[in-house]
Structure formats: structure tokens, C-alpha cells
Amino acid sequence: MTPGPVRVALRRTLRDVKYVEAVRPRHARGVVREVYRQVERDFGMLAPPVALHSPAPEVLAAAWVLLRESLVAGGLTTRAEREVVASAVSAANSCPYCVEVHGMALGALGETAAAAAIGAGDPAAIADPRTRALAAWSRGAGPLPAAVTPAAAAELTSVAVAFHYLNRVVSVFLGPSPLPDGVPPSARGKAKAVLGFFLKPGEPPAAGLSLPLLPPSATDGPGWAVPGGILDDAFARVAAGFEAAGERVLPPRVRDLVRREVKAWDGRPPGLSRAWVTGAVAELPAPERPAGRFALLVAKAAYQVDADVVAAVRREGTDDRTLVEAASWAAFTAAEELGGRLPVRP
Structure with missing residues (x-):
């Protein structure tokens, strides 16, 4: 978990959320408090793209389940592969905030060149053919690498769906960078290096532990998910949560x-x-x-x-x-x- 002083500093970035007031951690209660606790435990920090949902607790829970079970939880694919998908989708959606965050995460995982190529909008420049194919697939420009199994394909697709979602809410409610506006240009490189260090994923947490935040769904999961699997269940619950919000x-x-x-x-x-x-x-x-x-x-x-x-x-x-x-x-x-x-x- 991120050290206490850094965690406190990162919590202050909730002030940068636009148009709505995110719930401060000290005021969090009920579902909001439980989601915040899980985010800091499993993601390492209280990420503003999740916390911006806090005025709507049920939607906050859905957004966290979406992110955790796709990107963060353990599975058949590596975190680096998932970060490639997250970065490539974010670049295709022109979401500079998410490109910067997940480019830093890729760099922390030793994929600095791939992060730079994706961030520059040139995934074809990625040297590793598997990573290059994965980035192209994420943008809808090619098939998955041949060795990817259906279950692994479902994990990668879940990341793509999650970031098509997150890119949109981030573009509305957050600025173009995860760094506060007050950080001067001369210090931004160092600040990004520090943030990238704390973004480096550790041992992935077990899949499915966020599901109790949402009630079971009466409908099936998405067609790309393995029937009866954790992602099938998670995305059925998430879809039902968002649909209920829209109906309200x-x-x-x-x-x-x-x-x-x-x-x-x-x-x-x-x-x-x-x-x-x-x-x-x-x-x-x-x-x-x-x-x-x-x-x-x-x-x-x-x-x-x-x-x-x-x-x-x-x-x-x-x-x-x-x-x-x-x-x-x-x-x-x-x-x-x-x-x-x-x-x-x-």
C-alpha cells in the first residue's frame, strides 16, 4: 500500500474533480467508505477516476467493480498486458489523463518504450510483436495474438470495456493530467517519476472480492465473457447498476x-x-x-x-x-x- 504521507497527498487531488464535489475520505460512510477502503488497499491509492463517482454511491460501487475486476485482480493475463490495453484504448479515445496514468504504470512495469509509442499515437512502433498486436487489437485495428485463449481474451476485453467507460467520465470530470495544476513545469518530470513508482502494481489481489458491493443480476453477462465466470458475474452486476442509474x-x-x-x-x-x-x-x-x-x-x-x-x-x-x-x-x-x-x- 502507498505510504501514509503520500496517500494523504494523493487524496487531496480529489479537489481537482470538476462539476461535482467528491466525498472526502473523512466524510465517507457506508458503501462509499467500503469502496474507498478497497481502492486504497487494492489499487494503492484513492484514484480520482473512481472517487469522482462518490456523489452516487451505487454508481461508485459499479465503477470500482468494473476497474478492479478487469485491470487489478489476478487472472490469466499479466498486469502489463492489461495496461497495454488500457493505454491503447485511452489513446484512441484521446484521454490524456488516462494515457499519462497508465503510461506511467507501463513504465513502472518495464514497458517504457511501449508506453511512449502508445502515448505518441504510434503503436506500430512497438518492437515486441505480441505487444504491438495487443495494442492494435485494443484500437480495433487487428486480431488478438494467436496464443490468446478465450478466457484470456475475456480478461483483455473487460479492460477495453472498462477504459472506454473510464475515459469518458474522466474527460468530463477531470483535467488533462493526474498531476495537480499547481505543480510547476520544472517539477512535473520528477513528480511523474514519484507517482509512477507508487503506481507500480504489486501482487494482484484475488478476483471477485468486490462483487458483494453490488447485488446479483437477474440478467446474463456480456457475450464475450466466459459463462459462469467471475467476469461474467461482475459485468452483469455492473451493467445492472448503471442501467438502474440511467432509469432513475x-x-x-x-x-x-x-x-x-x-x-x-x-x-x-x-x-x-x-x-x-x-x-x-x-x-x-x-x-x-x-x-x-x-x-x-x-x-x-x-x-x-x-x-x-x-x-x-x-x-x-x-x-x-x-x-x-x-x-x-x-x-x-x-x-x-x-x-x-x-x-x-x-
Whole structure:
């Protein structure tokens, strides 16, 4: 676990969460306290991409189960392989925060060259052919390496889905770097080296220990998961948690619109203009358009969410919990679709 003084310093980065107020550790109770405890124990630090969900405890639990059981828990694949997927997906989604964090983690695992190539948007420059193929697969640009078994493919796909989700909520609620804005440019290299050291994974914790945070699901897990396995169970619970959140805060017409748009989408960024979303939400009743605009942007172009988009949703009476739940539902809807398109057989 990260040393106490460093852990306290990292907790202060929760102040950098935008648009909502993350629950401070000393105020955490119930599910929030249990998730925070598990995150610091198993991930090594209270990661802001998880803690930003804390205004909505059930969604916080779903986000942690998603991250833990895909990236952190032990399995057939190595942490380095999973970090390659996390980094490549984050680069494809233009999420500089996640690229930086998982590039540091890859570097700590001895994959500095691969991290640099992925971060530069040039995974073809990776020297090791297996790592290069894995990075290409993560971006939807090739098959998995031939030796990957179906169970290992499920683990790698779970990481891709998790980071398609996390990239979106991070792009909305966090800045472009895990380092606080107050760190001067001259000190950022050293600060990244220190953070990278503490990001280095240790012995992976046992899979499945986070599942009691969420109730069992009555529906099956995703098609890419091994039936009856831990990931099958975990992602069924996670999907049910996010779906319940969406039902609580988004009108049915908004959810139907987002699903249709994501299903028909080729996955490429729509660009810098937001004209596409204005046309898409025109079919909604006027009072539902701010929520529809926000949810569609989160799903397809989270980098386009800004203070004006959030303010429009807030004018409809949206509180912190509602904003987090709406963003989480939209992000997971897109992540499920994009992750499900990845080939899971060599």
C-alpha cells in the first residue's frame, strides 16, 4: 500500500474533480467508505477516476467493480498486458489523463518504450510483436495474438470495456493530467517519476472480492465473457447498476436516443463541432434536450462536454448525484457497444 504521507497527498487531488464535489475520505460512510477502503488497499491509492463517482454511491460501487475486476485482480493475463490495453484504448479515445496514468504504470512495469509509442499515437512502433498486436487489437485495428485463449481474451476485453467507460467520465470530470495544476513545469518530470513508482502494481489481489458491493443480476453477462465466470458475474452486476442509474435520472426518450446513436456510430470522434448533437436531440421535447445533449456528448464525444453543457443540465434541477448517474449511464452504454465489437477469437 502507498505510504501514509503520500496517500494523504494523493487524496487531496480529489479537489481537482470538476462539476461535482467528491466525498472526502473523512466524510465517507457506508458503501462509499467500503469502496474507498478497497481502492486504497487494492489499487494503492484513492484514484480520482473512481472517487469522482462518490456523489452516487451505487454508481461508485459499479465503477470500482468494473476497474478492479478487469485491470487489478489476478487472472490469466499479466498486469502489463492489461495496461497495454488500457493505454491503447485511452489513446484512441484521446484521454490524456488516462494515457499519462497508465503510461506511467507501463513504465513502472518495464514497458517504457511501449508506453511512449502508445502515448505518441504510434503503436506500430512497438518492437515486441505480441505487444504491438495487443495494442492494435485494443484500437480495433487487428486480431488478438494467436496464443490468446478465450478466457484470456475475456480478461483483455473487460479492460477495453472498462477504459472506454473510464475515459469518458474522466474527460468530463477531470483535467488533462493526474498531476495537480499547481505543480510547476520544472517539477512535473520528477513528480511523474514519484507517482509512477507508487503506481507500480504489486501482487494482484484475488478476483471477485468486490462483487458483494453490488447485488446479483437477474440478467446474463456480456457475450464475450466466459459463462459462469467471475467476469461474467461482475459485468452483469455492473451493467445492472448503471442501467438502474440511467432509469432513475434520464427519461426513456433520452435513453432510447442515446442507444440508437451509439448503435449506428462507427466509433470515430465526431470532431470539434457540436452541430451533430443539436440535430440529434431535436426530436426530444424541449425540456429533455439538455439531458439528451449531455448524455449524447458523454457517449460519443466526452471531450466536448464543457461548463455550458453542464450548466444547461443544472438549470433543470440536476444535482451532483444526478449528473454523475447520467454521465455514468451514457459512458457505459457506449463502452458496452464498443467493447462488444472487439474480436474475442484469434
